[in-house]
């Protein structure tokens with residue numbers, strides 16, 4: 001299936017390149033001019049590395065068959081021409097090979113588009129939300145629809161991609177359903193807590209989550225590397241007083257910190273701090289930054305868990321300032337303006353992107369509150385969304 005899709009993609013791309021012109025072809029680069037006036041430069045080494053065709057990529061899986069070190073150090077682009085079908089043929093020396101390229105594919109992969117240091121985030125970057133903003137558009141999707149209708153499943157998975165949190169109602173109130181939900185888009189990440197775990201007050205709790213205490217907003221398992229990137233929680237029983245759930249967009253909180261106190265933001269984005277979870281049979285440790293940034297300094301992930309942050313071991317001169325920054329971030333995370341608050345009823349389920357959205361709960365007392373949770377990963381969810389998008393574009397109803 002991969003092969004077919006890949007070939008379809010490239011065949012379709014070829015027809016989209018009509019009208020391209022060669023603006024310049026030097027030994028070390030090619031510049032193309034497009035009908036809309038745009039010009040893009042491609043380095044010879046980049047082009048040679050992207051060579052398509054069965055001599056360079058495996059016919060069945062499209063994987064590259066050579067390493068960059070296999071390419072000549074004195075690689076030169078000696079000729080470029082446009083063929084009758086709108087495709088390009090490039091000649092490379094000293095190998096003496098001619099390589100076909102789809103013009104539209106080159107347009108789609110142009111890289112001299114001024115992204116580095118740009119004020120605007122790249123296309124597709126998440127947009128942060130406040131509680132009011134998300135509350136106004138949040139959708140409780142229907143379990144039956146999501147399992148029956150690919151469009152409904154797409155909408156639910158897209159909620160997670162866009163907002164880092166998504167909701168389902170009407171999930172059968174049976175133990176183990178949380179893992180069945182994961183199978184709609186990916187794979188359960190089994191941990192020392194098991195394939196799934198029960199979140200309810202226990203007599204000898206292995207984690208504060210398994211008590212009736214309130215939990216400040218946090219991301220799960222920062223002591224694990226790699227950290228689980230998705231968490232799902234399914235409500236099986238809910239007749240306790242209290243126990244409301246909370247969700248906070250950590251990227252929005254980080255953005256607010258950056259705006260209000262850039263020096264604090266810089267400290268949290270610079271220093272990795274230790275996290276640990278330790279019992280008689282477990283000793284998980286990892287170091288991570290509370291705020292992870294992209295090359296332009298924008299936040300792309302957060303890790304925050306007051307229960308499992310270990311004794312700080314930063315340089316002595318950094319520690320007081322780090323604590324000020326840590327406290328300030330914590331204060332922002334507590335801002336009611338950021339906290340989406342909801343009460344789960346039996347059959348409700350929510351999922352969070354554990355590198356972006358923090359979750360928490362109010363304490364609960366008399367009565368029963370029983371959730372089942374499990375971890376999964378975002379990579380397979382995003383993969384599934386991309387495949388579904390591809391099928392939509394090709395008109396394939398699968």
Ligand SMILES: [Fe+2]
Nearest residue numbers: 209219220359
């Ligand atoms: Fe948690």
